[in-house]
Amino acid sequence: NCTGLVATTTKERADAITLGIEGRVDKRPNAYDTVRDIVNSYNITVEGVFITSRDDDYYYSDIVLNDGRKILRLDAMPSDAIAIALRTGSKIYINKNLLEEEGIDLCN
Secondary structure, X not given: OOEEOOOXXXXXXXXXXXXXXXXXXXXXXXXXXXXXXXXXXXXXXXXXEEEEEEOOOOEEEEEEEEOOOOEEEEEEOHHHHHHHHHHHOOOEEEOHHHHHHHOEEOOO
């Protein structure tokens, strides 16, 4: 399937996503690298990132964390959640209705 969402973000967040895709750390770790190190150190699993909805101005997403005892769902900006998911090898899910309503064909 070639349907995806297109959104704008800051250059810094876009760079953080690019580093995550490439599996690289810049000269110094950024906040997303630090979050990865924290969740790994405390044996927390990032169960996934869920892009859930959109209003006139923003997309919304949640990061779901699991420490083996409790599951925590945190509201997060999608660009931040994606940058964390890329560093933790976690899946990124998009609400099907949102994708049908807002998605565009990325293959053509």
